[in-house]
Amino acid sequence: MAASAGIQRTIYTGPFVHSISLTELEICENGAIGVDENGLIAFVEKDLDLRAVQERHSWQDATPVQAKGNAFFFPGFIDTHTHAPQHPNTGLFGKTTLLDWLQTYTFPMESSFTDIKRAETIYRNFVSRTLSHGTTTAAYYATIHVPATNLLADICLARGQRALVGRVCMNSDLSPDYYRDASVSQSVADSKASIDYIRSIDPKGSIVRPIVTPRFAPSCTAECLSEIGKLANDEDAFIQTHISENKGEIALVKELFPDSQSYTDVYDTHNLLTPKTILAHAIHLSKEERKIILARGSSLSHCPCSNTAITSGCAPIRDLLNEGHTIGLGTDVSGGFHPSILENVRHAIWTSRHLALQSTLGDKAKLSTEEALYLATRGGAAVVGLADRVGGFDVGKEFDAQLIDLGNVQDGGLNDGMFDAGPVDVFGWESWPEKIEKWVYAGDDRNTTAVWVRGRMVHRTTRYATHQVNGTATP
Amino acid sequence: MAASAGIQRTIYTGPFVHSISLTELEICENGAIGVDENGLIAFVEKDLDLRAVQERHSWQDATPVQAKGNAFFFPGFIDTHTHAPQHPNTGLFGKTTLLDWLQTYTFPMESSFTDIKRAETIYRNFVSRTLSHGTTTAAYYATIHVPATNLLADICLARGQRALVGRVCMNSDLSPDYYRDASVSQSVADSKASIDYIRSIDPKGSIVRPIVTPRFAPSCTAECLSEIGKLANDEDAFIQTHISENKGEIALVKELFPDSQSYTDVYDTHNLLTPKTILAHAIHLSKEERKIILARGSSLSHCPCSNTAITSGCAPIRDLLNEGHTIGLGTDVSGGFHPSILENVRHAIWTSRHLALQSTLGDKAKLSTEEALYLATRGGAAVVGLADRVGGFDVGKEFDAQLIDLGNVQDGGLNDGMFDAGPVDVFGWESWPEKIEKWVYAGDDRNTTAVWVRGRMVHRTTRYATHQVNGTATP
Numbered sequence: 001m002a003a004s005a006g007i008q009r010t011i012y013t014g015p016f017v018h019s020i021s022l023t024e025l026e027i028c029e030n031g032a033i034g035v036d037e038n039g040l041i042a043f044v045e046k047d048l049d050l051r052a053v054q055e056r057h058s059w060q061d062a063t064p065v066q067a068k069g070n071a072f073f074f075p076g077f078i079d080t081h082t083h084a085p086q087h088p089n090t091g092l093f094g095k096t097t098l099l100d101w102l103q104t105y106t107f108p109m110e111s112s113f114t115d116i117k118r119a120e121t122i123y124r125n126f127v128s129r130t131l132s133h134g135t136t137t138a139a140y141y142a143t144i145h146v147p148a149t150n151l152l153a154d155i156c157l158a159r160g161q162r163a164l165v166g167r168v169c170m171n172s173d174l175s176p177d178y179y180r181d182a183s184v185s186q187s188v189a190d191s192k193a194s195i196d197y198i199r200s201i202d203p204k205g206s207i208v209r210p211i212v213t214p215r216f217a218p219s220c221t222a223e224c225l226s227e228i229g230k231l232a233n234d235e236d237a238f239i240q241t242h243i244s245e246n247k248g249e250i251a252l253v254k255e256l257f258p259d260s261q262s263y264t265d266v267y268d269t270h271n272l273l274t275p276k277t278i279l280a281h282a283i284h285l286s287k288e289e290r291k292i293i294l295a296r297g298s299s300l301s302h303c304p305c306s307n308t309a310i311t312s313g314c315a316p317i318r319d320l321l322n323e324g325h326t327i328g329l330g331t332d333v334s335g336g337f338h339p340s341i342l343e344n345v346r347h348a349i350w351t352s353r354h355l356a357l358q359s360t361l362g363d364k365a366k367l368s369t370e371e372a373l374y375l376a377t378r379g380g381a382a383v384v385g386l387a388d389r390v391g392g393f394d395v396g397k398e399f400d401a402q403l404i405d406l407g408n409v410q411d412g413g414l415n416d417g418m419f420d421a422g423p424v425d426v427f428g429w430e431s432w433p434e435k436i437e438k439w440v441y442a443g444d445d446r447n448t449t450a451v452w453v454r455g456r457m458v459h460r461t462t463r464y465a466t467h468q469v470n471g472t473a474t475p
Numbered sequence: 476m477a478a479s480a481g482i483q484r485t486i487y488t489g490p491f492v493h494s495i496s497l498t499e500l501e502i503c504e505n506g507a508i509g510v511d512e513n514g515l516i517a518f519v520e521k522d523l524d525l526r527a528v529q530e531r532h533s534w535q536d537a538t539p540v541q542a543k544g545n546a547f548f549f550p551g552f553i554d555t556h557t558h559a560p561q562h563p564n565t566g567l568f569g570k571t572t573l574l575d576w577l578q579t580y581t582f583p584m585e586s587s588f589t590d591i592k593r594a595e596t597i598y599r600n601f602v603s604r605t606l607s608h609g610t611t612t613a614a615y616y617a618t619i620h621v622p623a624t625n626l627l628a629d630i631c632l633a634r635g636q637r638a639l640v641g642r643v644c645m646n647s648d649l650s651p652d653y654y655r656d657a658s659v660s661q662s663v664a665d666s667k668a669s670i671d672y673i674r675s676i677d678p679k680g681s682i683v684r685p686i687v688t689p690r691f692a693p694s695c696t697a698e699c700l701s702e703i704g705k706l707a708n709d710e711d712a713f714i715q716t717h718i719s720e721n722k723g724e725i726a727l728v729k730e731l732f733p734d735s736q737s738y739t740d741v742y743d744t745h746n747l748l749t750p751k752t753i754l755a756h757a758i759h760l761s762k763e764e765r766k767i768i769l770a771r772g773s774s775l776s777h778c779p780c781s782n783t784a785i786t787s788g789c790a791p792i793r794d795l796l797n798e799g800h801t802i803g804l805g806t807d808v809s810g811g812f813h814p815s816i817l818e819n820v821r822h823a824i825w826t827s828r829h830l831a832l833q834s835t836l837g838d839k840a841k842l843s844t845e846e847a848l849y850l851a852t853r854g855g856a857a858v859v860g861l862a863d864r865v866g867g868f869d870v871g872k873e874f875d876a877q878l879i880d881l882g883n884v885q886d887g888g889l890n891d892g893m894f895d896a897g898p899v900d901v902f903g904w905e906s907w908p909e910k911i912e913k914w915v916y917a918g919d920d921r922n923t924t925a926v927w928v929r930g931r932m933v934h935r936t937t938r939y940a941t942h943q944v945n946g947t948a949t950p
Contacts, residue, residue, distance in 0.1 A: 088902050091916030092909055095843065117886075124888030125900055132894055309916075311828045311841070337821075337916040338898075346812075350825070353786045358833045366786070368570070411592075413599030418936065419607055419920065423813075425600060427563050434567055441566030441784075441812040444919065445894065461893065 007455045009042075009059055010035045012401070013050050014067030017436055018075050018392040019374040022321065027432045033073065034059055035399040039455025044393055067403055068467055070426045070435055075392055076136025076400035076451060077341035078380025081240070081280040081301035081330025083141040084152055085110045085119070087126040089334035097310050098246040101335070103176070110143040110168075111179035119148035123155050126339070130161065130331075131459040133340040134402040134448040137162035139240055139278055139301070139330070139384055141213055144168050144181055146190050150197045153208045157201055160458040162400070164238055164384060166213030167194040171224045172256075175215075184224045188231055195235055206454070209238065211278075216242035217253050217266045229271035238276045238385065241267065244289070245281035246312045264289035273298045278383055280330055281306075282320070283313040290323060299326040299383040302375065304347035306332035314355045317348065317375075318365050328380030329372075341380075342443060345372045369440055398454045404439055405449040405463060421463065422446030482930045484517075484534060485510045487876070488525050489542030492911055493550050493867040494849040497796065502907045508548065509534055510874040514930025519868055542878055543942055545901045545910055550867055551611025551875035551926060552816035553855025556715070556755040556776035556805025558616040559627055560585045560594070562601040564809040572785050573721040576810070578651070585618045585643075586654035594623035598630050601814070605636070605806075606934040608815040609877035609923040612637035614715055614753055614776070614805070614859055616688055619643050619656055621665050625672045628683045632676055635933040637875070639713055639859060641688030642669040646699045647731075650690075659699045663706055670710055681929070684713065686753075691717035692728050692741045704746035713751045713860065715776075716742065719764070720756035721787045739764035748773045753858055755805055756781075757795070758788040765798060774801040774858040777850065779822035781807035789830045792823065792850075793840050803855030804847075816855075817918060820847045844915055873929045879914055880924040880938060896938065897921030 016031040032045040032053040045053050054060045067073055089105045096104055113119045130138055140156075140163055142149035149167040156163035169191055171181040181187040195210040202208045212232040214220045220228070232239045244250055244263050253263045260266045264285065267273050275297035282300045285293070293300070302315050312335075320327060329344045330336070336344070349372050355365040367375075381391030390400040407421030408428070424438050424447060439447060449467065451459040491506040507520040507528040520528050529535045542548055564580045571579055588594045605613055615631075615638055617624035624642040631638035644666055646656040656662040670685040677683045687707040689695045695703070707714045719725055719738050728738045735741045739760065742748050750772035757775045760768070768775070777790050787810075795802060804819045805811070811819070824847050830840040842850075856866030865875040882896030883903070899913050899922060914922060924942065926934040 088900065088905075090900070091913040093916075094912070095838075095841070121884060121886055121888040121902070125884050126888075128888070129894070129900065308825045308828055311831055313832055314829070350783045353783055354789070354829045354833075356786055357788055358829075363570075366570070409596060409600050411596055413596040413601075413603070419604070423920065425563070425565070425604065427596070430563075437569070438566040445898065 007037055007039055009037055009062040010455065011050065011053060011059060011062045011064050012067070012073055013053070013064060015072035015432065016074070016393055017072050019370065019378050020392070022374045023368065023370050025370045025373060025436070027436065029432055031073075033393055033399070034062065035455045039398050041393060041395050041397050041399055044395055066467055070406040070408060071449065071467060072404055073393070073401050074404050075377040076390065076402055076453065077134045077376050078328055078384060078391070079130065079135045079138040079331050079341055080278055080328035080380050080383045081303055082130075082138055082333045082339070084123055084126050085113050085143050085148075086334035087122055087129070087339070090339065091337050092334065093310055093337070098249055098312060099252070101310055105334070107176050107179045113143040113145045113148040116147055116151060119151055123152045127155050127159050127161055129339050131159065131451055132448060133342065133445045134451055135161070135341055136400040136451060136453045136458070137380070137384055137386065137390065139164040139211060141166055141168055141240070144170060144179065144190070146193050146197075149194045153198045153201060157208050160207065160453045160456050162386070162390075162453060163208050164211040164240070165198055165208055166211040166240055167191050168213050168215050169224060169228050170215040170219035172219055172221050174218045184221065184227050187224050188227045191228065191231055195237060211238040211240050213239070214241050214272065216249070217263065218249065218256055222257065222270070225266070225270035225272060232274070233271060238278065239272055239274060240278040240280070241272065243267070243279040243282055244284045245307070247284060250284060262286060262289050264292050268292055268296065276385060280332065281312065281315065283307060283315045290320065290325070294324060299328070301330035301383060302327055302348060303330040303332035303336055303344070304351040305338055305344050306335035308347060308351065309337050310335050314351045316355060316365070317352060317367060321371070326379070326382045327375055328383035329375050340445065341376050342440070345376050345440060348372045348375060369437060373440065399452055400454065401452045402448050403450040403464070403467060404443070404447050405467070406435060406439060406443070406447060420446070482512050482514055484512055484537040485930065486525065486528060486534060486537045486539050487542070487548055488528070488539055490547035490907065491549070491868055492547050494845065494853050495867070497849045498843065498845050500845045500848060500911070502911065504907055506548070508868055508874070509537065510930045514873050516868060516870050516872050516874055519870055541942055545881040545883060546924070546942060547879055548868070548876050549879050550852040551865065551877055551928065552609045552851050553803055553859060553866070554605065554610045554613040554806050554816055555753055555803035555855050555858045556778055557605070557613055557808045557814070559598055559601050560588050560618045560623075561809035562597055562604070562814070565814065566812050567809065568785055568812070573724055573787060574727070576785055580809070582651050582654045588618040588620045588623040591622055591626065594626055598627045602630050602634050602636055604814050606634065606926055607923060608817065608920045609926055610636070610816055611875040611926060611928045611933070612855070612859055612861065612865065614639040614686060616641055616643055616715070619645060619654065619665070621668050621672075624669045628673045628676060632683045635682065635928045635931050637861070637865070637928060638683050639686040639715070640673055640683055641686040641715055642666050643688050643690050644699060644703050645690040645694035647694055647696050649693045659696065659702050662699050663702045666703065666706055670712060686713040686715050688714070689716050689747065691724070692738065693724065693731055697732065697745070700741070700745035700747060707749070708746060713753065714747055714749060715753040715755070716747065718742070718754040718757055719759045720782070722759060725759060737761060737764050739767050743767055743771065751860060755807065756787065756790065758782060758790045765795065765800070769799060774803070776803055776805035776858060777823060778805040778807035778811055778819070779826040780813055780819050781810035783822065783826065784812050785810050789826045791830060791840070792827060792842060796846070801854070801857045802850055803858035804850045815920065816851050817915070820851050820915060823847045823850060844912060848915065874927055875929065876927045877923050878925040878939070878942060879918070879922050880942070881910060881914060881918070881922060895921070
């Protein structure tokens with residue numbers, strides 16, 4: 001059952017790229033990353049050939065995997081906020097914004113997850129999809145249903161994708177009567193049941209962990225929020241919820257919780273702001289609210305595709321980074337229209353450029369390519385409590401990685417118009433920083449040729465074969 | 476040499492989708508489009524089976540092509556503004572905005588097109604790329620070089636992509652001394668030479684046509700603009716240029732043309748605003764400028780990917796549509812980071828949502844899905860002077876189309892994690908409007924399974940084979 005069982009010692013050779021700080025991307029053109037039987041990075045070498053690496057570490061028996069041509073290794077992406085059951089609604093939002101979107105698209109879809117066969121089809125497909133986009137870790141919202149939520153955890157464990165999996169708590173009458181928890185006690189009992197199950201299938205939480213998931217303040221009564229906060233504390237569990245996404249939502253929270261100082265205060269007074277709390281969106285927070293979140297050590301999930309698609313707003317991420325917040329990226333499927341974190345890297349940059357255009361901050365609002373990639377990897381790792389385990393290629397970390405392969409334009413430009421290698425055209429004269437930039441701005445899942453979690457291969461395309469060294473088997 | 480040579484009469488059966496007005500998309504679930512030997516649409520039937528269609532029109536000998544499963548026919552996209560020689564710079568812009576971006580990336584790349592071999596590689600690759608994204612017509616800026624510009628026209632004609640191809644005029648010292656026209660007379664003579672060549676290879680302009688292309692006001696002296704305006708008039712040719720993209724650029728125009736009332740007035744007083752003029756960007760125009768453009772009957776090319784990427788601004792497209800402007804979409808490679816019009820359909824919608832967020836207009840600023848698709852097809856057709864020939868499936872129009880095919884999620888969600896069918900997951904319960912929306916918001920070139928221009932197949936992927944009817948050859 002252990003995801004790392006059966007891994008051969010492997011040396012990943014060729015270029016690798018990762019964030020070494022918020023503003024710096026390291027590009028090592030001739031690297032070698034040694035990954036041991038437990039999926040841990042045993043060594044990282046720069047500028048040594050394979051034989052020299054093998055000799056230095058006495059790893060002559062290790063399997064080599066070589067990034068050839070315009071290929072490089074990059075850390076796996078971390079999706080800090082997504083709703084797996086909404087996957088079939090991806091791209092559907094029409095003219096709605098948050099509150100009517102929930103009633104029109106979201107609740108009818110989620111309520112169908114009483115049907116476990118349907119849940120299996122959707123969840124298997126979605127986990128495959130997110131892996132194919134290089135997402136090695138995801139914080140998933142499931143539905144209110146315990147069996148389907150547990151199934152999602154089973155699928156993540158079987159496929160080897162790291163996940164926080166949360167049964168959604170929602171007992172207020174914002175939710176339709178066909179889709180909500182019957183009582184506070186049921187909210188707590190069902191959440192506890194799912195936590196217990198997920199801990200039973202992965203006791204160490206190496207791959208899947210439970211997360212307490214009150215949908216958002218308007219979905220829960222004050223009593224429910226209190227009891228859920230208590231449960232999270234008793235279980236020492238992660239918590240995820242939404243905050244300050246939409247102005248109508250903020251007004252609704254004020255109406256529903258008249259005694260609270262702010263949206264943030266609602267969560268704070270119900271003991272839901274902890275160092276293990278992930279708050280999605282955080283677009284319209286006041287300075288005061290930001291201070292409380294910072295003081296509690298809670299983290300933020302920035303979901304730019306979603307925020308643009310359902311016209312929620314532009315989260316001021318540069319400001320929030322300057323204040324010291326811990327931030328990752330989230331796809332927020334299906335408010336977000338794409339399951340790819342790379343798409344959200346781009347949209348984090350676009351959103352910051354729109355902020356630069358509309359505010360007096362100008363260029364100071366802009367996120368750089370390096371910063372957006374940091375949020376997608378090390379930033380996200382910190383949000384989901386894995387900063388010491390994943391997010392970069394450091395000795396002692398676990399090997400969560402993607403092999404990115406870019407296409408090669410042939411002389412004469414002839415390829416019969418077929419572009420199986422994906423959307424990026426490399427002509428041969430580009431520098432490595434330019435190749436990385438081309439991938440960031442024009443790449444897609446076709447470029448993600450293989451994906452590993454903790455050293456285990458969890459996805460590959462047919463093009464991966466070109467990177468295997470003669471005679472070596474696929475791990 | 477005629478692009479329509481050798482076409483068999485063909486009946487395209489299955490669902491088709493096209494704009495019938497700015498706000499209405501027609502979805503015909505059981506259509507049949509008859510295309511004759513000249514690539515013209517001879518009939519459009521709804522709700523008749525193939526045999527009945529064949530009998531009604533006595534077309535028993537016609538080749539059937541069937542859109543099966545989640546597939547449908549859609550008009551080819553029209554890219555009203557793109558720079559073919561900048562294709563290798565796609566995704567490269569770093570922290571630059573317009574004026575420094577030109578000096579850092581654009582001029583060095585374009586100047587290399589003295590090397591005709593290099594030009595061939597880039598242009599062939601780019602025409603293949605844009606065809607693969609369903610672009611059946613493009614308004615191309617080339618470089619200042621006549622041989623390379625003519626080669627681009629040759630490639631478009633050979634591949635069967637409709638194109639306006641323009642040799643770029645730029646004689647002012649904004650351009651570096653290594654890349655500009657030596658004199659006004661050279662600007663005119665070289666432009667004339669390219670016009671003559673393009674008209675020699677396609678005398679009727681069925682596929683390729685020349686377009687007079689003063690880069691933008693700051694790139695040309697007043698004398699050059701006058702002479703180029705005269706040339707366009709003498710040749711009865713299309714004109715393309717840039718307008719009001721960036722605030723620094725606008726200030727520069729004011730400085731360079733102190734006697735002009737506005738940026739628009741610069742072009743107007745040099746006789747460059749005609750019903751055959753395409754003005755790219757048009758972000759920061761005054762009300763007065765918009766009135767002049769409308770009075771002259773010139774058209775606009777909206778380039779949302781570019782405008783966001785190089786932080787130019789948000790063009791107020793809904794306002795401009797309300798005023799009656801003729802508008803299409805442009806990829807503006809490589810200010811734009813993507814050669815796909817579908818990507819620009821999405822970004823036109825995102826840009827309008829950012830305008831809705833920041834202005835008092837609110838929802839009135841939003842472009843709908845239907846409107847954005849109209850801009851990409853019929854809107855673009857009007858911009859490039861082909862409103863009566865392409866843009867929709869109307870009897871008498873030429874058949875410029877793409878076969879869009881969406882993936883099918885298998886029961887159980889099992890597909891080994893391979894997504895060759897592209898990024899869109901259709902589960903089987905979606906309505907046709909929902910399938911279209913999924914394609915618009917999550918689709919890519921993998922869904923563009925085949926492309927036709929004037930009835931000639933100009934691109935197909937391996938998945939096209941599933942849509943051929945037994946025993947029929949590929950046209």
